[in-house]
Amino acid sequence: MPTPNRIPIQITPEKPQPLQRHHTARYYAHRVRESLATRVSKTICIGFLSILLVLGIVAFILWLSLRPHRPRFHIHEFSVPGLDQATGFENAQITFNVTARNSNQHIGINYYSMEAMVYYRDQQVGSIHLKDPFYQEPKTTTVLDATLSGATLTVSSRRWEEFLNDRGKGKIGFRLDIKSVVRFKVSTWDFHRHTMHATCDVVVGPNGYILPTSKDKRCLLGLLALCLWLSLRPRNPTITVVELSLPPGDNRTSVTDDGNNNGTLYYNLEIDNQNKDSNIYFDDILVTFYNGQDRAAVDRISAFTLGKGKTQRMAARDLSVDGRVWKALRNAILNATAEVKVGVVTGLRYKTWGIKSKHQGVHLQGTGKIGKDGKLIGKKKKIKLKHASKKWRVKASHIHN
Ligand SMILES: *[C@@H]1O[C@H](CO)[C@@H](O)[C@H](O)[C@H]1NC(C)=O
Ligand SMILES: *[C@@H]1O[C@H](CO)[C@@H](O)[C@H](O)[C@H]1NC(C)=O
Ligand SMILES: *[C@@H]1O[C@H](CO)[C@@H](O)[C@H](O)[C@H]1NC(C)=O
Numbered sequence: 001m002p003t004p005n006r007i008p009i010q011i012t013p014e015k016p017q018p019l020q021r022h023h024t025a026r027y028y029a030h031r032v033r034e035s036l037a038t039r040v041s042k043t044i045c046i047g048f049l050s051i052l053l054v055l056g057i058v059a060f061i062l063w064l065s066l067r068p069h070r071p072r073f074h075i076h077e078f079s080v081p082g083l084d085q086a087t088g089f090e091n092a093q094i095t096f097n098v099t100a101r102n103s104n105q106h107i108g109i110n111y112y113s114m115e116a117m118v119y120y121r122d123q124q125v126g127s128i129h130l131k132d133p134f135y136q137e138p139k140t141t142t143v144l145d146a147t148l149s150g151a152t153l154t155v156s157s158r159r160w161e162e163f164l165n166d167r168g169k170g171k172i173g174f175r176l177d178i179k180s181v182v183r184f185k186v187s188t189w190d191f192h193r194h195t196m197h198a199t200c201d202v203v204v205g206p207n208g209y210i211l212p213t214s215k216d217k218r219c220l221l222g223l224l225a226l227c228l229w230l231s232l233r234p235r236n237p238t239i240t241v242v243e244l245s246l247p248p249g250d251n252r253t254s255v256t257d258d259g260n261n262n263g264t265l266y267y268n269l270e271i272d273n274q275n276k277d278s279n280i281y282f283d284d285i286l287v288t289f290y291n292g293q294d295r296a297a298v299d300r301i302s303a304f305t306l307g308k309g310k311t312q313r314m315a316a317r318d319l320s321v322d323g324r325v326w327k328a329l330r331n332a333i334l335n336a337t338a339e340v341k342v343g344v345v346t347g348l349r350y351k352t353w354g355i356k357s358k359h360q361g362v363h364l365q366g367t368g369k370i371g372k373d374g375k376l377i378g379k380k381k382k383i384k385l386k387h388a389s390k391k392w393r394v395k396a397s398h399i400h401n
């Protein structure tokens with residue numbers, strides 16, 4: 001044994017113990033029992049894993065057999081009669097016949113409302129509401145046919161000339177897009193919704209009827225829930241104050257202005273929905289004008305719906321500006337240093353392909369400089385409202401609640 005006062009190097013290490021040992025019978029009995037226990041636990045483990053594997057295979061087979069197949073679209077007919085007439089666009093018609101096949105054994109498909117769009121050189125020349133929501137049984141085919149004419153068709157004489165020009169070359173290419181939202185259904189179990197987009201390229205001959213090369217052709221199908229959702233995701237409406245006027249009135253009265261005289265504010269609001277596929281349902285819109293931190297005037301526009309791709313300009317509105325604020329604001333206007341802040345608070349929902357989105361809040365703000373004449377300064381004479389900062393939102397909600 002080493003003692004503290006000895007130098008460690010001098011220690012000769014003990015030789016490793018030989019492995020052979022003298023074991024008792026009790027030790028061997030213990031070893032046997034131990035290996036029995038490991039073998040049992042191993043067997044249980046293997047059994048358990050096997051069951052898992054079998055369950056996995058069963059689930060995989062079930063998934064394979066139940067896996068929803070996307071519907072298949074084929075175009076059978078497509079015609080533009082009257083193509084041989086120079087003035088044919090006046091009563092132009094486009095007729096098509098497409099079939100949608102649900103090839104699934106057990107899975108039905110719920111279609112939400114379905115729309116069809118016809119494109120010529122990537123320009124939309126017509127669109128039509130094809131079907132209200134419907135359910136398609138497994139192993140069935142649905143015929144989707146329609147005739148576009150009049151209001152559903154937007155063919156100008158120029159476009160018709162382009163048709164005729166192509167016709168002279170022997171063929172005219174069109175694209176038929178069918179859009180819907182689908183949901184697969186197994187007995188009572190509904191899957192997620194997917195946005196569906198079938199694209200049928202079609203070529204018609206000089207007689208206006210589909211060429212054999214296009215007939216009964218399968219249409220391309222986009223059924224990418226996420227990607228399409230992203231591309232179809234509604235865009236925020238743009239809200240703009242297009243005319244803002246705070247007439248300062250006569251110079252002379254300003255001298256005696258005691259803060260009891262209210263001012264008047266005229267403005268116009270333009271709301272633009274750029275979404276081709278979504279209507280927007282607006283809540284009441286609260287419009288507040290500020291001079292610095294002071295609230296000058298408040299307006300409330302009643303809830304309304306803005307259609308797809310529409311722009312709405314509210315009728316000109318006039319508001320009373322609080323006398324105390326007006327005094328300061330008017331002085332600033334006459335001094336050409338006035339700046340008016342506009343805050344818009346509302347809420348909205350989008351309705352895309354028959355489906356309403358979640359309700360969402362909208363807080364916008366913008367600032368405009370006012371000239372001596374009480375009108376907006378700047379080239380565009382408008383205030384485009386942008387998303388409000390958080391700080392402002394807190395303030396606005398505080399004011400409006
Ligand atoms: C549309 O095409 C399908 C399949 O070819 C056919 O069964 C159906 O009768 C057609 N419908 C019309 C209106 O032409
Ligand atoms: C107001 O007063 C300014 C000078 O202080 C003058 O230039 C301007 O023409 C006046 N405007 C009106 C409408 O009287
Ligand atoms: C002035 O404005 C205030 C609030 O903006 C309003 O309550 C009041 O009735 C107005 N007075 C007149 C005379 O218009």
Ligand SMILES: *[C@@H]1O[C@H](CO)[C@@H](O)[C@H](O)[C@H]1NC(C)=O
Pocket residue numbers: 331332335337
């Ligand atoms: C008028 O504008 C000048 C600067 O352009 C500023 O110094 C002055 O304080 C302003 N007066 C008022 C009453 O706003």
